[in-house]
Amino acid sequence: MKYTFSAKNSESHILTVQVVIDKVNEERLLVQLPAWRPGRYELANFAKNIQQFQVMDQDGQELKFTKLSKDIWEIRVEKVQEVVIEYTYYSAELNAGSTYLSYDQMYVNPVNCCLYCPNKMDQECVVHVDVPYPYEVATGMERIDDFTFRTNDFHELADSPFIASPTLQHEQFDVQGIEFHIWFQGEIKPNWAKIQMDFERFANEQIDRFGTFPRKQFHFLFQITPYRSYHGVEHQSSTVCLIGPGYDLMSKRYIDFLGVSSHELYHVWNVKTLRPDDMYPYDYTRENYSRLGYVYEGVTTYMGDKLLFASGVIDETQYFKELETYLDRHIHNGGRFNMSVADSSFDTWLDGYTPGVPDRKTSIYTEGCLFSFILDVALIKSSNSNYGLSEVMKRMYVELACAGKGYSREDYVQTLSEVAECDMAPYFELVETPSDYIAEIEESLNVLGLEVEVVDSTSWTRRIGLKGNYAENGFIVSDVALDSDAYQSDIIRNDKLVSVNGFALNNDLDDWLSYFGRDKLEIGLIRNGQCRTAMISPDYANGFKKCRIRNLKTKSDEQSQNFELWLNN
Numbered sequence: 001m002k003y004t005f006s007a008k009n010s011e012s013h014i015l016t017v018q019v020v021i022d023k024v025n026e027e028r029l030l031v032q033l034p035a036w037r038p039g040r041y042e043l044a045n046f047a048k049n050i051q052q053f054q055v056m057d058q059d060g061q062e063l064k065f066t067k068l069s070k071d072i073w074e075i076r077v078e079k080v081q082e083v084v085i086e087y088t089y090y091s092a093e094l095n096a097g098s099t100y101l102s103y104d105q106m107y108v109n110p111v112n113c114c115l116y117c118p119n120k121m122d123q124e125c126v127v128h129v130d131v132p133y134p135y136e137v138a139t140g141m142e143r144i145d146d147f148t149f150r151t152n153d154f155h156e157l158a159d160s161p162f163i164a165s166p167t168l169q170h171e172q173f174d175v176q177g178i179e180f181h182i183w184f185q186g187e188i189k190p191n192w193a194k195i196q197m198d199f200e201r202f203a204n205e206q207i208d209r210f211g212t213f214p215r216k217q218f219h220f221l222f223q224i225t226p227y228r229s230y231h232g233v234e235h236q237s238s239t240v241c242l243i244g245p246g247y248d249l250m251s252k253r254y255i256d257f258l259g260v261s262s263h264e265l266y267h268v269w270n271v272k273t274l275r276p277d278d279m280y281p282y283d284y285t286r287e288n289y290s291r292l293g294y295v296y297e298g299v300t301t302y303m304g305d306k307l308l309f310a311s312g313v314i315d316e317t318q319y320f321k322e323l324e325t326y327l328d329r330h331i332h333n334g335g336r337f338n339m340s341v342a343d344s345s346f347d348t349w350l351d352g353y354t355p356g357v358p359d360r361k362t363s364i365y366t367e368g369c370l371f372s373f374i375l376d377v378a379l380i381k382s383s384n385s386n387y388g389l390s391e392v393m394k395r396m397y398v399e400l401a402c403a404g405k406g407y408s409r410e411d412y413v414q415t416l417s418e419v420a421e422c423d424m425a426p427y428f429e430l431v432e433t434p435s436d437y438i439a440e441i442e443e444s445l446n447v448l449g450l451e452v453e454v455v456d457s458t459s460w461t462r463r464i465g466l467k468g469n470y471a472e473n474g475f476i477v478s479d480v481a482l483d484s485d486a487y488q489s490d491i492i493r494n495d496k497l498v499s500v501n502g503f504a505l506n507n508d509l510d511d512w513l514s515y516f517g518r519d520k521l522e523i524g525l526i527r528n529g530q531c532r533t534a535m536i537s538p539d540y541a542n543g544f545k546k547c548r549i550r551n552l553k554t555k556s557d558e559q560s561q562n563f564e565l566w567l568n569n
Contacts, residue, residue: 001019001020001021001116001117001120001123001124001125001126001154001157002019002020002022002125002126002127002128003017003018003019003020003110003114003125003126003127003128003157004017004018004020004127004128004129004130005017005106005108005127005128005129005130006018006130006131007101007106007130007131010101010102010103010106011102011103013090013091013092013100013101013102014051014088014089014090014091014101015088015089015090015091015099015101015106015108015113016086016087016088016089017086017087017088017089017113017114017115018084018085018086019031019084019085019086019114019115020082020083020084020085021082021083021084021085021117021120022081022082023081023082024077024080024081024082024083026077027076027077027078028074028075028076028077029074029075029077029083029117030068030072030073030074030075030117030118030119031072031073031075031085031115031116031117032071032072032073032115032116032117032118032284032285033046033047033050033071033113033114033115033116034046034071034111034112034114034116034158034284034285035047035070035071035284035285035286036284036287036288037097037109037111037112037158037233038111038158038159038234038271038279038282039097039233039234039235039267039271040097040233040353041287041288041293041348041349041352042348042349042352042353043286043287043349044112045070045071046071046111046112046113047070047071049089049090049091049099049112049113050087050088050089050090051087051088051089051090052086052087052088053073053085053086053087054085054086054087055073055075055083055084055085056083056084056085056086057077057080057081057082057083057084058080058081058082058084060084063075063076063077063080063083064076071285073115085115087115089112089113091107091108091113094107094223094225094242095229095231095242096223096231096232096233096240096241096242097109097112097231097233097240098112099112099113104165104166104167105163105164105165105167105185106129106131106135106163106164106165107161107162107163107164107165107185107223108161108162108164109161109233109240110127110157110158110160110161111158111159111284114154114157114158116154116158116284120154121153121154121155122153122154123153123154124150124151124152124153125150125151125153125154125156125157126144126148126149126150127141127148127149127150127151127157127162128147128148128149129147129148129149129162129164130147131147131164134166135147135164135165135166136164136165136166136168136170137149137162137163137164138162138163138164138165138168138170138181138183138185138219138221139160139161139162139163139219139221139238140160140215140217140218140219140235140236140237140238141156141157141160141162141237147164149162155281155282156236158282158284159235159236159237159272160235160237160238161221161233161235161238161240162221163183163185163221163223163240165185167185168183168184168185169183169184169188169190170182170183170184171190171192171195171196173196173199173200175200175203175204175207176204176207176213178203178207178213178215178216178217178218179216179217179218180199180203180217180218180219180220181217181218181219181220182195182196182199182219182220182222183219183220183221183222184222184224185221185222185223185224186222186223186224186225186226186244186246187224187226187246187247188222188224188246188249188250189246189250190249190250191250194250198258198313199220199261201311201312201313202258202261202262202265202307202308202311202313203265204311205307205310205311206262206265206266206269206303206307209303209307209390209393209394210269210390210393210394210397211394211398213268214236214268214269214272214273215236215237215268217237218237218238218265218268219237219238219239220238220239220241220261220264220265221238221239221240221241222240222241222242222243223240223241223242223243224243224244224246224249225242225243225244225245225246226244226245226246227244227245228244228245229242229243229244230242230243230256230260231243231260232260232261232263232264233264234264234267234268234271234272235272236268236272236273239261239264239265239267241260241261241264243256243257243260255314255318255322258308258313258314259304259305259308259322262304262305262307262308262313263300263301263304263305264304265304266300266303266304266307267300269393269397269401270295270296270299270300270303270393270397271296271297271300273397273401274393274396274397274400274401274407275296275401275406275407276290276292276295276296276406276407276408277406277407277408278290278292278406279406280405280406287349289346289349290345290346291342291343291345291346291409292342292345292407292409292412293341293342293344293345293348293364293368294341294342294345294364294367294368294371294372294431295368295407295412297364297365297368298341298364298365298367298368298369298371298372299368299372299389299393301326301365301366301368301369301372302368302369302370302372302373302376302389303372303389303390303393305319305322305323305369306319306376306567309567310567310568320450320549323373323549324546324547324548324549326366326369326370327370327438327441327452327547327549328544328545328546328547329363329366330366330367330370330436330437330438331436331438331454331545331547332479332481332544333359333362333363333366334358334359334481334482334483335359335360335361335362336362336367336434336435336436336437337359337434337436337482338359338360338361338434339360339361339362339434340362340431340432340433340434340435341362341363341364341367341368341371341430341431341432341435342431342432343361344361344362344363344364344367345364347361348364352364355478355479355493358479358480358492358493359482362434367431367437368431370437370441371427371430371431371437372389373441373444374427374430374437374440374441374444375389375392375416375424375427376388376389376566377444377447377448377562377566378420378424378427378444379391379392379416379419379420380447380562380565380566380569381447381562382420382421382422383419383420383421384421385419385421386565386569387419387420387569388565388566388569390569391419391569392412392415392416392419395415395418395419396411396412396415399415409428413425413428438452438454445549446552446559447559447562448559448562448563448566449551449552449555449556449559449560449562449563450549450550450551450552450563451549451550451551451552452547452548452549453547453548453550454545454546454547454548455545455546455547455548456540456543456545456546457543457544457545457546458546459510459544460510460513460514460540461475461509461510461513462481462543462544463513463538463540463543463544464484464485464486464513464536464538464540464543465480465481465484465485465486465487465542465543465544466479466480466481466484466486466491466497466543466544467479467480467544468497470507470509471496473498473504473505473506474496474497474498474505474526475496475497475498475505475509476494476495476496477491477492477493477494477495477496477497478493479493480492480493481542481543481544482542483542484542484543484544485536485537485538485539485540485541485542485543486534486536486543487542488536489523489534489535489536490534491523491525491534492527494527495525495526495527496525496526496527497509497523497524497525498524498525498526499522499523499524500512500513500516500521500522500523500524501516501519501521501522502522502524513538518538518539518540520535520536520537521535521536521537521538522534522535522536523535523536
């Protein structure tokens with residue numbers, strides 16, 4: 001399989017893809033475009049971006065074809081030795097998993113736009129990027145020359161994004177014999193010395209935890225935007241991370257920059273190599289349902305931050321600020337009382353990336369992270385060898401992934417129990433039934449000599465149970481806390497609040513709520529083009545609260561020792 005990418009009309013975001021299939025020996029050839037991409041557990045139906053589509057033989061003669069489904073074509077290839085397919089792909093969306101073409105870059109995720117033959121997926125793929133000098137190409141693919149690359153099979157191709165641009169910034173460093181590359185596309189003035197020092201620290205920590213690295217090299221591909229953004233997608237030899245604005249990256253957003261980088265690197269082991277049975281191998285044609293999102297995303301979210309702390313890249317205050325964020329999200333989401341984390345993992349394919357029905361579901365990232373923290377502390381407390389969750393992931397990686405096997409829920413429970421030297425199955429009620437984690441989090445923190453305090457928000461808007469954003473002459477509601485004052489008054493998402501007790505809002509909802517305090521409130525709002533009124537007698541009891549983690553005033557020697565064991569294992 002040979003693929004050529006060219007830009008005949010970059011200003012219109014039109015990418016041209018040519019696919020050459022040789023050694024054709026069937027009468028009818030099926031070609032498929034993926035319907036989703038690993039790392040995003042929802043159908044994307046990339047075929048909707050294909051415009052022109054033509055098929056020829058080795059002599060340039062057109063071949064007849066029929067579209068059998070939304071993303072499968074059947075080509076008549078009697079007495080044809082080679083098939084050449086050329087099509088255009090609309091590439092106007094920029095995120096960490098998309099394909100994007102503009103005047104200054106060709107950015108391709110092959111899983112979006114590369115056709116494949118289902119019966120030829122194990123064949124070598126050769127990729128040529130048709131761009132002019134002084135373009136460079138950033139990618140984890142094996143390099144043949146400056147613009148030509150190869151992969152062992154289609155699975156590797158689908159997992160190998162690239163950025164071609166004349167404005168790439170690049171640095172390289174080694175950790176334990178592994179070659180790491182950092183590429184920036186977009187406006188940024190990187191402090192290379194600081195970045196390299198911090199990346200070396202967390203990469204070294206992660207490799208130490210697993211004992212080995214699955215690849216000989218790894219590429220961090222960063223798309224830097226001039227606006228606020230945050231998104232990462234994992235691959236075996238690389239990651240693409242979209243983050244911005246560039247002017248804040250070395251200051252206000254530096255911790256976010258480190259966090260997404262550490263998270264995506266941990267994915268090299270967890271989900272790109274060590275995968276649930278349900279995704280082994282990936283099926284690009286349909287949903288790959290799994291109830292184990294609390295492992296492949298939850299553990300990664302937890303370990304990505306913890307290992308930044310353990311490696312000294314961030315300090316204790318910064319780490320627990322990140323954990324507080326996940327606790328806030330947990331207690332702010334009424335869905336924890338309605339759907340388990342395991343079922344929410346299954347339903348990522350249904351509505352996992354949209355707000356959806358209020359209080360319907362939970363997050364495999366948030367709840368998965370907190371569950372991993374609970375397990376990690378329980379292991380330290382239970383294990384005679386003082387092992388933590390890192391040992392569990394290492395054993396599963398060595399015993400299953402390195403043997404070419406996926407894992408099941410039972411494999412995870414068994415490995416946890418072996419490391420803990422006790423039955424860990426009862427903990428799984430937390431992720432297999434709708435659950436609130438606060439009591440378990442409090443218990444886990446106490447083991448480490450810490451405590452969590454749930455306090456009122458400093459925002460009166462959040463105390464009344466509202467999140468949202470100011471718009472012209474009003475406040476657009478994005479979320480309502482379960483059983484809060486706003487909830488009880490039937491304020492809902494997308495309502496536009498325009499007044500409080502007859503006074504028009506002017507980016508000052510919080511000020512008016514503070515001013516009236518516990519007085520009765522008459523909230524003027526617009527819903528679906530109609531003016532309405534919501535009456536509130538506020539008590540501020542069930543609004544969006546804030547979690548704070550802090551050290552106990554007196555910490556025992558055992559708690560101090562547990563903290564050090566937790567951090568280093």
